[in-house]
Amino acid sequence: MSGIQKPVIKRRIAAAAAAAGLAAIASLGLAAPAQAGGWAQCGSGYVCMWEDAGFQGDEWVHWKPSGVGAKYNIDGWDGDNEISSIYNHSGYALRIYANDDYTGESICIGRGGDRPALKDQNFNDDAESAKTVSSC
Numbered sequence: 165m166s167g168i169q170k171p172v173i174k175r176r177i178a179a180a181a182a183a184a185g186l187a188a189i190a191s192l193g194l195a196a197p198a199q200a201g202g203w204a205q206c207g208s209g210y211v212c213m214w215e216d217a218g219f220q221g222d223e224w225v226h227w228k229p230s231g232v233g234a235k236y237n238i239d240g241w242d243g244d245n246e247i248s249s250i251y252n253h254s255g256y257a258l259r260i261y262a263n264d265d266y267t268g269e270s271i272c273i274g275r276g277g278d279r280p281a282l283k284d285q286n287f288n289d290d291a292e293s294a295k296t297v298s299s300c
């Protein structure tokens with residue numbers, strides 16, 4: 165009803181369009197140029213998180229979750245509020261939280277999904293913990 169809802173809807177449309185674009189790239193089997201760097205080093209089964217966008221810089225998280233509900237507390241000195249890109253190469257959906265102890269705002273990345281630039285989700289330099297979930 166109010167104008168307040170407008171930006172939210174626009175953001176959702178933008179997110180959906182971005183997701184569709186990534187899906188199109190994946191279905192063609194093409195690696196986007198932005199997926200150079202550490203992306204290729206994130207092996208099957210792993211969740212990887214980098215300090216910089218484009219899967220660059222220090223890889224603060226290189227984690228192989230054991231199943232749904234597995235938890236990862238990003239290191240307070242090396243990673244908290246620094247993560248700018250993520251590749252979820254694990255077999256589970258992944259929820260990433262703005263605060264420690266799996267609290268605060270969160271975003272979810274489906275199995276096999278990636279986020280080359282978390283600033284596009286308004287989540288740059290914000291993640292502090294992560295947990296695998298059954299679905300997004």
Ligand SMILES: [Ca+2]
Nearest residue numbers: 237238244292
């Ligand atoms: Ca943390």
Ligand SMILES: [Ca+2]
Nearest residue numbers: 215246247248
């Ligand atoms: Ca960063």
Ligand SMILES: [Ca+2]
Nearest residue numbers: 262263290291
């Ligand atoms: Ca945070």
